[in-house]
Amino acid sequence: MDHRFSPQQEALREKTRAFVKEEIPEEKAAAVEAADVFPHDLMAKLAAQGFFALNVPRDYGGDGGTVVEEMIFFEEISKALPVLAWTAGDVILYGSNIIKTNGSQAQQQAYLPRLVKGEMLFCFALTEPDAGSDAASIQTAADPVDGGWVINGNKMFISGASAAHIAVTNTRTAPSKYQGITAFLVDTGSPGYKAIPIKKLGYKGSDTCEVVYDRVRVAANDILGGPEGLNQGWPQMMRLLNGERLVLSACALGIAERIFSHLIPFVRQRSAAARPAGRYQDIEHRVVELVTEVEAARRLAYYAAWRVTEGKPSVKETSMTKYLCAETAKKVAVEAMRIMGNHAWAVQSSVQRFFRDVPILSVGGGTSQIQKNIIAKTLGL
Amino acid sequence: MSEITLENKMVREAIRDWVAKECPRDNIHEWDAADRFPDTLGKKLARLGFCAMTVSEENGGEGRNIQGACIVAEEIAARFLPLARWYTHQAFLGGLVLEALGSPIQRRSLAAEAARGRWLVTPAGIEETQAEMAVYRLGDPQGQPETFLVHGEAAFVTLADQAQCFLVPARAENPGGAVTVFLVPADRQGVAVAAVPKIGCRGAGYGRVALDGVALGADDILGGGEARDRGEAAWQRIVAVCRLMTAAEALGLARGVFDYTLTYARQRIQFGQAIGKFAALRNRFAEMSCDIEAAGLLVAQAARCADSDLAFHREAAAARLKAGEAALRCAMQGLQIFGGYGYTMEYDVQRYVRDAAGLGAAADGEEAARDHIAALLGL
Ligand SMILES: Cc1cc2nc3c(=O)[nH]c(=O)nc-3n(C[C@H](O)[C@H](O)[C@H](O)COP(=O)(O)OP(=O)(O)OC[C@H]3O[C@@H](n4cnc5c(N)ncnc54)[C@H](O)[C@@H]3O)c2cc1C
Numbered sequence: 001m002d003h004r005f006s007p008q009q010e011a012l013r014e015k016t017r018a019f020v021k022e023e024i025p026e027e028k029a030a031a032v033e034a035a036d037v038f039p040h041d042l043m044a045k046l047a048a049q050g051f052f053a054l055n056v057p058r059d060y061g062g063d064g065g066t067v068v069e070e071m072i073f074f075e076e077i078s079k080a081l082p083v084l085a086w087t088a089g090d091v092i093l094y095g096s097n098i099i100k101t102n103g104s105q106a107q108q109q110a111y112l113p114r115l116v117k118g119e120m121l122f123c124f125a126l127t128e129p130d131a132g133s134d135a136a137s138i139q140t141a142a143d144p145v146d147g148g149w150v151i152n153g154n155k156m157f158i159s160g161a162s163a164a165h166i167a168v169t170n171t172r173t174a175p176s177k178y179q180g181i182t183a184f185l186v187d188t189g190s191p192g193y194k195a196i197p198i199k200k201l202g203y204k205g206s207d208t209c210e211v212v213y214d215r216v217r218v219a220a221n222d223i224l225g226g227p228e229g230l231n232q233g234w235p236q237m238m239r240l241l242n243g244e245r246l247v248l249s250a251c252a253l254g255i256a257e258r259i260f261s262h263l264i265p266f267v268r269q270r271s272a273a274a275r276p277a278g279r280y281q282d283i284e285h286r287v288v289e290l291v292t293e294v295e296a297a298r299r300l301a302y303y304a305a306w307r308v309t310e311g312k313p314s315v316k317e318t319s320m321t322k323y324l325c326a327e328t329a330k331k332v333a334v335e336a337m338r339i340m341g342n343h344a345w346a347v348q349s350s351v352q353r354f355f356r357d358v359p360i361l362s363v364g365g366g367t368s369q370i371q372k373n374i375i376a377k378t379l380g381l
Numbered sequence: 382m383s384e385i386t387l388e389n390k391m392v393r394e395a396i397r398d399w400v401a402k403e404c405p406r407d408n409i410h411e412w413d414a415a416d417r418f419p420d421t422l423g424k425k426l427a428r429l430g431f432c433a434m435t436v437s438e439e440n441g442g443e444g445r446n447i448q449g450a451c452i453v454a455e456e457i458a459a460r461f462l463p464l465a466r467w468y469t470h471q472a473f474l475g476g477l478v479l480e481a482l483g484s485p486i487q488r489r490s491l492a493a494e495a496a497r498g499r500w501l502v503t504p505a506g507i508e509e510t511q512a513e514m515a516v517y518r519l520g521d522p523q524g525q526p527e528t529f530l531v532h533g534e535a536a537f538v539t540l541a542d543q544a545q546c547f548l549v550p551a552r553a554e555n556p557g558g559a560v561t562v563f564l565v566p567a568d569r570q571g572v573a574v575a576a577v578p579k580i581g582c583r584g585a586g587y588g589r590v591a592l593d594g595v596a597l598g599a600d601d602i603l604g605g606g607e608a609r610d611r612g613e614a615a616w617q618r619i620v621a622v623c624r625l626m627t628a629a630e631a632l633g634l635a636r637g638v639f640d641y642t643l644t645y646a647r648q649r650i651q652f653g654q655a656i657g658k659f660a661a662l663r664n665r666f667a668e669m670s671c672d673i674e675a676a677g678l679l680v681a682q683a684a685r686c687a688d689s690d691l692a693f694h695r696e697a698a699a700a701r702l703k704a705g706e707a708a709l710r711c712a713m714q715g716l717q718i719f720g721g722y723g724y725t726m727e728y729d730v731q732r733y734v735r736d737a738a739g740l741g742a743a744a745d746g747e748e749a750a751r752d753h754i755a756a757l758l759g760l
Contacts, residue, residue, distance in 0.1 A: 132720055134651040157721045199726040201734070283748070334713060334738075341742025342537040342587070347578040355738060356580070359716050360724050367720060369661045 003306030005068070012054065012069055016076035019049060024080040026350055032081060033353055036204040038163045042084055043091075047118020052091045057100060060112035066309045067243045070097075071250035071301065078254025079261075082357045083205045085251050090160040091115055095122035097243060098168055102236040104226035107185065111166075123160035125169045125186075125211060126237070128153070133370050136178050136234060140213060142171035149223075151184065151216040157364075161195035161209035164188055168224060169213070170233050181233035183224035192216040202356035241366075242308050245318040248365045249301045249325035255354050255361075256294045256329040262351050263287060263336045266343065283339055290332050297325045316378040323371035326362035333358045385448075385681070392449045396431065396456040404461050406729060412463070413732055418584040423467050427498020431468065435477040441493025442476065448684040450477075451629040455680070458633025459640070462736045463584035465633060469626035470540050471495055474502040474548065477687075478622055482615045484605030487564070491546075504619060505535035505547040505565070505590045515551035517561060520596055527606075530594045531563055537742070541567075541574045541588025548603065549592065550616045559610035562603040562619070571595035581735035621694040623744035625687065628680045628700035631708040631740050635673050638708075638733035639666075642715035645722075662718055669711050676704035695757050698750040705740045705747060712737035 005013070023045055032039050046052065054069045056062020063069070070092060077085040095115040099107055114120045131137045140153025151171055161167060167186045174180030186193065193216050195209040223229040224236060267287055271280035304317035333355040337344050344351035362368045403422060412418040426432060434450040436442025450472050458465035475495025479502070480488050494500035506515055515533020531551050538547065547565040552558040565572060571594050577587040599606035603615055643666060646657030656662055683696035712733045716723045723730040741747050 127721070130650070132651060134653075137652075200724045201726065201731040202724070279752075282751075330713070334709065337738045338709070338741035338747065341746055342579070342739065345579045345581060345739040345742065346537075346587070347580055352580045352738070356735075359713070359734070360721075362717060363720050363724065368717070369659070372661070 003302055005072075009068060009072055012065075013072045013076060015049075016051070016073050019046070019051070020076060020080040024084070029081040029350065030353070032083065033204045036199075038160070038207045039081075039084055039087055039205055040163075042081070043087055043118065043121075046084075046088055047091075051088070052096070052118050053116045055092055055100070056096050056112050056116050060100075060108065061116045062096070062112070066305075067246050068302070068305045068309060070243065070247050071305055074247050075250040075254040075257075078251040079258040082251055082255055082354070083203045085254070086159055086203060086206045087163075089247070090121045090123055090164060091118060093240075093244065093247060094124040094160070094164075094168060095120060095166075097240060098122065098124065098224070101239050102183075102225050102229070102232075104221075104229070106221070106226065107224070120166065121160060121164040122166045122168060123158050123164040125155040125158045125161065125167050127155060127157050129156045132156075133367055136181065138170055138172055138181065140169070140171045142173050142182060142184060142218075145217070148217055148219045149184065151186065151213045151218060153213050155211040155213070157198070157208055158195070158211050159206045159208045161188070161207065161211045162197055163207045167193070167211065170237070174231050176231075178234045179231055182230050183233040183236060184218045185222045185224055186213075186216060186218055187222075190216050190218070201359070202353070203360055242304075242314055242318040244365050245322035245371075246301060246305050246308065248361055249297075249321045252325040252329035252358065252361045253294065253298050253301060255358050256290075256332040259329075259332050259336045259351060259354050260287075260291060260294075262344075262349075263332075263340060266340050286335060286339065290328075290335055293328050294332060297321070297328045301325055316375055319366075319371040319374045319378075322366065323362070323368040323375075326358075327368055329358050330362055389446070389449045389452055392434075392446075393452050393456060395429075396453045399426075399429065400457055400460045404457075404464065406460075409461050409729070409732070410726075412461075413583045416578065416583040416586065418461075418464060422464055423471070423498055426464075426468060427471070432472045432476065432498040433496035435472045436480050436492045436496040440480050440488050440496070442480075442496040445477075445480075445688065447477065447625075447687040448681060451625065451680055451684045454626060454629040455633035455636065458630040459637030461584075462582050462630060462634055465630045466539060466582060466585040467501070467543070469630065470503050470544070471498055471501050473622050473626045474504065474619070475500040475546075478502070478548070478603075478619055482562075482603050482608075482618060484600075484608070486600070487603070487605065491564075500546065501540060501544045502546045502548055502564075503538055503540045503544040504549075504623060505538045505541070505592075506533065506550045514560070515549055515592060516554045516558070517551040517563070517597075518554040527599055529561075529563070529597045529601075531565065531592050531597060532594055534589065534591045536589055537577060537587045538574075538590045539587060539743075540585050541590050542576060542586050547572070547590060548619060550612055553610060560612040560616055561609050562612040562615050563597055564601050564603055565592065565595055565597065566601075569595050569597070579739065581732075581737070581739045583735075617694065620745050620749075621692075621697045624697040624701035624750060625680070625683050625693065627740070627744035628676070628683065628697065628704040630743075631701070631704035631737075632673070632676050632680050634733060634737055634740070635669075635676065635704065635708040635711040638711045638715045638730060638737070639669050639673060641729055641733070642666075642711075642718050645728075646718055649720075649722075656718070656720075665714050665718070669707075669714060672703075672707040672710065676700065676707045679703050695754060698753045701744060702747060702750045702754075705743070708740055709737045 053062040054065045058064045074085045173182040192214040194212045304321045307314040433443040479492040517531045520528030573591045574588040679700035683700045686693035
C-alpha cells in the first residue's frame with residue numbers, strides 16, 4: 001500500500017494554497033456569501049491559472065490528473081470559500097469528468113479543450129422534486145421527435161443551472177427503472193429551458209436552481225456518449241459516483257480544517273486565561289477528539305482515492321469516506337458553535353459561515369443514510 | 382409530569398392557539414429576514430396576562446405560576462424563539478427576579494411594570510469571566526445622596542436594543558471587592574449599545590453594552606441600598622433564572638423542530654414509502670421524542686422547585702444542559718431528515734438550526750452549567 005502524494009501533487013496543493021491566500025482573503029469570502037451570486041470573477045482567475053486543466057487528459061490540453069488531484073484542489077479551496085469548490089465543480093466534475101468518462105469522441109473534442117480554458121460551464125441535472133434519494137425514479141421525459149428529442153419535466157436543486165452553458169440532463173426514455181434513463185447535453189440557451197435560483201442556508205453563490213424543461217429540443221447527437229448512449233444514463237452515472245463521493249469528502253475535510261484554525265486559537269486563549277488553571281481540560285479533550293476524527297477520516301479518504309486510481313474495487317471505501325467525512329465535518333462545526341458560543345454565532349464570524357455550509361455535504365451526492373445502505377450491501381447485509 | 386395542573390393544561394392550549402394565530406410561519410420568514418418582529422406581539426401577550434404569571438397579586442401580577450410561565454415560553458419557542466426570549470426577559474428577569482430580589486419599592490413598581498409587559502430586563506455581564514466583570518466606585522464623596530459610578534462592558538447582551546434596564550453585576554473597585562447588582566436604566570447617560578448581528582434568534586438582537594462611568598444611586602441597586610456588596614447570591618439566583626428560562630426556550634425549540642420534521646417525514650415519499658418509516662429515521666424520531674420528554678421533566682422539576690420557593694439552582698442547570706442538547710440535536714437531525722429541502726430558506730428547519738446554534742452560549746453557557754453541577758458534587 002502506497003498512497004503518498006507525488007511531488008506534482010504536493011506542488012498542486014502549494015499552488016492552490018497560494019491562490020487561496022492571494023485571491024480569497026476572509027473579506028472576499030464573506031462578500032461572495034453576502035452577495036449570493038455565482039463567483040464568475042474567481043472562476044476566471046482559476047481558469048487563468050490553469051486549474052481547470054487538472055483532470056483533463058493530456059491529449060486535450062489537460063494535466064492528466066486523477067481523483068487525487070481533484071481532491072487536493074477541492075480540499076484547499078474549501079478551506080477558504082467552499083462554494084468556489086462547487087462552482088469549479090461545474091467545470092471539473094460536471095464538465096470534464098462527465099465528458100472524459102462518458103462523452104463520445106466528438107463530444108470530448110468539442111468540449112474538453114474549452115473546459116480547460118474555462119470557457120464553458122456545465123451542470124448536472126438528476127434530482128427532481130419527487131426523486132431525490134430515489135434518483136432512478138425520475139420522470140422528466142425525453143420523447144423522440146423528427147430524428148431528435150423533446151424534453152419535458154422539472155428538475156430540483158441543480159447547482160449552476162442558470163450560469164451553465166450545458167445542462168447534463170437525465171431523462172426517462174424507457175420504462176425500466178435503471179435501464180431507461182438517458183443523459184442529454186442540453187444547451188441552456190434552448191427555448192423552453194428555465195432555471196430559477198433557490199435561496200438556501202449556505203453554499204451561497206452556488207446557483208442551485210429549480211429547472212423547468214418545457215418542450216426543449218435536443219439532437220440525437222446530444223445524447224451523452226452519442227446515440228449509443230441511449231438508456232445508458234444510469235450506468236454512466238455509476239462510473240462517476242466514486243469520484244463524486246471523494247471530492248465532496250475533500251470539501252468536508254477542508255471545511256473541518258478551516259474551522260480548527262479558528263477553534264484552536266480560541267480555546268488556547270481561553271485556556272490560558274482560565275481560573276482555576278486546567279478548567280479547560282475537558283474542552284481541550286473535545287477538540288482533540290475532533291482533530292483525531294478528522295485525521296482518521298482524511299486518511300480513509302486518500303486511501304479510498306488510491307484504491308480508485310489503482311483500479312481496485314472501491315465502492316465500499318468511497319461510500320465510507322463520504323459519510324464519515326460529511327458527518328465528522330458537521331460534528332466539528334456543531335462543536336465549534338457550542339464551544340465558541342456567541343463568538344461563532346455572530347454574523348462577523350467565519351465559523352458560522354462554515355457551519356451553514358457543511359450540513360449539505362451529508363445530503364448532496366447521496367445522503368449519509370444512502371451511503372450506509374450501500375456499505376451495508378457491500379457487507380452482505 | 383403527572384403533576385401538571387389543569388390550569389397549566391389550559392395555559393398550554395391558550396398559548397398554543399395564540400401562537401398559531403399570531404405567528405404564522407410566512408410572517409416569521411419576514412421577521413427573521415428583517416431581524417425584527419412587530420412590537421404589537423409583546424403587547425398582545427401582556428394584555429392576555431401571560432407576563433403577569435411570574436408575579437404575585439400583591440405586586441401587581443396574577444399570582445406566581447412559574448411552571449405555567451415556562452410552558453408559555455416553551456410554546457412560543459416551539460414556533461418562534463425570539464419572541465419567547467422577549468417574553469422570558471419580561472416575565473422572568475423583569476417580573477420574577479425583581480419580585481424575588483428587589484427592595485419593597487422595586488417589587489411594587491418594577492415587577493408590576495414587568496407584569497404588564499412594560500419592563501424588559503436583560504442581564505449584562507453574564508457572559509463575562511470574573512476578571513472582566515464591571516466595577517463600581519463611589520462618586521463624589523461629599524455628594525448627597527450617595528452615588529456610584531459603574532464602568533464595564535458586556536459583549537453579547539440579549540435584547541440590548543429593546544431592554545428598559547440592564548442587570549449589571551459590578552465589583553467594588555478595591556482588590557477582592559464584593560459584588561453589587563445594579564439595575565442600570567438603558568437611557569441613563571454613559572450607557573452605549575452597539576448592535577451585534579447574529580445568524581439566529583433574529584429579532585431578539587444582541588448588543589455590546591458599554592458602561593462608561595454611569596452614575597447610579599442606592600435606588601438603582603437590586604434590593605436597594607442594603608444589598609450593596611451583597612450581590613453574589615443574588616447574581617447566582619439570576620443565573621439560575623436565566624438557566625431555567627433558557628431550558629424552557631430550548632425545550633420548546635426541540636419540540637417545535639421535532640413536530641415540524643415529523644410532519645414532513647410522514648408526507649415525504651421515497652422508494653415508495655414515507656421516509657419516516659425507514660428504520661434509520663424512525664429510530665431517530667423515537668430517540669428524539671425521549672430526549673424531549675426527559676428535558677421536559679427536568680424543566681418541570683426546576684419550575685416546581687421555583688414555584689415552591691425552594692432553591693432551584695442545580696435543577697435549572699440540569700434542565701438547561703439537557704434541554705439545550707436536545708434542541709441542538711433535534712434541529713440537526715431535522716435538517717438531515719429534510720434532505721435537500723431542509724437546506725432551502727423556504728422551509729423552517731434551517732431557522733431552527735440557526736436558532737439552536739446559539740443555545741450553547743445562552744445563559745452563561747453549557748460549560749458553566751456543568752461546572753455548577755460538578756461543584757455541587759464536591760468536585
Ligand atoms: C445545495 C444543493 C445542491 C444540490 N446540487 C445538485 C445538483 O447539482 N444536481 C442534482 O441532480 N442534485 C443536486 N442536489 C440534490 C441532492 O442530491 C438531493 O438533495 C439528495 O440526493 C437527497 O434527496 P432529497 O433532497 O430529495 O432528500 P430525500 O431523498 O427526500 O431524503 C430525505 C431523508 O430521507 C432519508 N432517506 C431517503 N431514502 C432513504 C432510505 N432508503 N433509507 C434511509 N433513509 C432514507 C435521507 O437520508 C434523508 O435524510 C442538490 C441539493 C442541494 C440541497
